[in-house]
Amino acid sequence: MSLDLIVTNATLPDGRTGQDIAVANGRITAIEPGITSEAAQRIDAGGQLVAPPFVDCHFHMDATLSLGLPRLNQSGTLLEGIALWGELKPTLTHEAVIERALRYCDLAVSQGLLAVRSHVDICDDRLLAVEALLEVKAKVKPYLDLQLVAFPQDGYYRSPTAASNLERALDMGVDVVGGIPHFERTMEDGTASVKALCAIAAKRGLMIDLHCDESDDPHSRHIETLAAETHRLGLGRRAAGSHLTSMHSMDSYYVSKLLPLILESGMFAIANPLINITLQGRHDTYPKRRGLMRIPEMRALGIPVALGQDCVMDPWYGLGGADMLDVAHMAVHAVPMTSREAIRWAFEAVTTVPAAVMGLEDYGLAKGCHADFVILQAADTIEAVRIRPTRLFVVRRGKVVSQTPARRSTLELPGRPASLDPASYAPKAAG
Numbered sequence: 248m249s250l251d252l253i254v255t256n257a258t259l260p261d262g263r264t265g266q267d268i269a270v271a272n273g274r275i276t277a278i279e280p281g282i283t284s285e286a287a288q289r290i291d292a293g294g295q296l297v298a299p300p301f302v303d304c305h306f307h308m309d310a311t312l313s314l315g316l317p318r319l320n321q322s323g324t325l326l327e328g329i330a331l332w333g334e335l336k337p338t339l340t341h342e343a344v345i346e347r348a349l350r351y352c353d354l355a356v357s358q359g360l361l362a363v364r365s366h367v368d369i370c371d372d373r374l375l376a377v378e379a380l381l382e383v384k385a386k387v388k389p390y391l392d393l394q395l396v397a398f399p400q401d402g403y404y405r406s407p408t409a410a411s412n413l414e415r416a417l418d419m420g421v422d423v424v425g426g427i428p429h430f431e432r433t434m435e436d437g438t439a440s441v442k443a444l445c446a447i448a449a450k451r452g453l454m455i456d457l458h459c460d461e462s463d464d465p466h467s468r469h470i471e472t473l474a475a476e477t478h479r480l481g482l483g484r485r486a487a488g489s490h491l492t493s494m495h496s497m498d499s500y501y502v503s504k505l506l507p508l509i510l511e512s513g514m515f516a517i518a519n520p521l522i523n524i525t526l527q528g529r530h531d532t533y534p535k536r537r538g539l540m541r542i543p544e545m546r547a548l549g550i551p552v553a554l555g556q557d558c559v560m561d562p563w564y565g566l567g568g569a570d571m572l573d574v575a576h577m578a579v580h581a582v583p584m585t586s587r588e589a590i591r592w593a594f595e596a597v598t599t600v601p602a603a604v605m606g607l608e609d610y611g612l613a614k615g616c617h618a619d620f621v622i623l624q625a626a627d628t629i630e631a632v633r634i635r636p637t638r639l640f641v642v643r644r645g646k647v648v649s650q651t652p653a654r655r656s657t658l659e660l661p662g663r664p665a666s667l668d669p670a671s672y673a674p675k676a677a678g
């Protein structure tokens with residue numbers, strides 16, 4: 248059989264080196280050393296890292312690239328961000344939402360980010376953003392998997408038409424049930440919203456992913472209800488709790504009871520370190536809380552944790568660049584978790600774990616999987632987190648969809664080398 252593509256001399260995320268990757272008809276047909284078959288295209292990875300594509304399982308594509316519209320977030324808080332989005336929402340147009348989303352997807356592809364779960368606000372009776380992003384989802388399908396979550400930004404109960412709009416959005420083809428229990432008027436309403444939304448997911452056989460306890464209030468404990476309902480209804484890996492930042496401020500005894508409940512439920516947890524290191528702790532003087540879920544303790548117990556980006560240049564966050572390695576890098580610092588093992592895990596938390604959150608089929612570097620991968624200018628996954636390297640080639644279904652020249656600096660320093668490759672600094676002794 249003639250191949251479409253061979254990538255030679257790859258280092259894989261699991262540490263195997265000198266591997267060739269054979270591709271035919273959009274699928275990986277073999278990964279082993281010394282593949283000699285003919286192929287229409289050959290790429291020499293030069294011993295550098297070839298990884299499955301990055302996956303962002305928590306994003307807001309309806310708001311992205313809107314920074315400054317209609318004004319900037321002065322306090323830097325979640326609540327001002329929600330208010331600001333409320334000012335922007337009535338002025339949104341179908342065309343503008345589509346144009347921003349498509350531009351964002353271009354950037355994502357160039358960064359090797361080929362799958363995104365985006366929440367889409369359904370608290371607009373026009374469901375304008377829903378219609379726009381469903382159109383975007385179909386448009387980008389050849390190069391990016393976009394999964395949409397029906398997200399009642401202004402509260403499932405607090406917003407008068409959210410409940411009916413959410414059902415309408417799901418009827419229109421939105422994939423996942425969303426919610427925001429900590430933004431409801433009372434704790435009781437928050438609890439009731441979690442129960443109602445889990446029931447909808449169970450009835451429709453859908454996944455559920457709630458913005459949950461994105462708060463510094465240690466008494467914001469909706470994750471307890473989400474875990475219990477996930478367990479009771481058997482939602483398991485179809486359920487995810489996003490943010491869970493109040494866990495940072497909770498009493499440790501309570502957390503010692505909570506984490507086993509989350510584990511028992513089988514649900515995923517999604518931390519968004521870029522956003523929550525900046526949104527949380529804003530009411531603190533000093534010391535200032537970091538406001539991230541307890542990732543090391545959750546990992547130690549076996550709870551699957553993914554990392555999401557959440558925002559890029561929108562009412563909540565003015566920075567970001569569709570670089571999931573920025574997210575992994577921030578997690579390592581903000582948690583903090585600096586062991587070699589933990590940094591390797593951070594890479595998985597922006598690739599394989601979020602792929603499982605989204606339920607992506609045939610994802611990964613293995614025979615039979617989709618031929619989707621990224622060649623990075625880095626020696627291994629720890630180096631990738633350290634230097635957030637150039638994505639040399641991005642491949643989707645066996646075709647190169649983005650290329651970026653390797654970064655090399657020319658030096659003019661007396662008695663020193665004439666050029667520098669940032670990837671050549673990989674530490675030999677660190678293991």
Ligand SMILES: [Zn+2]
Nearest residue numbers: 307366458557
């Ligand atoms: Zn979010």
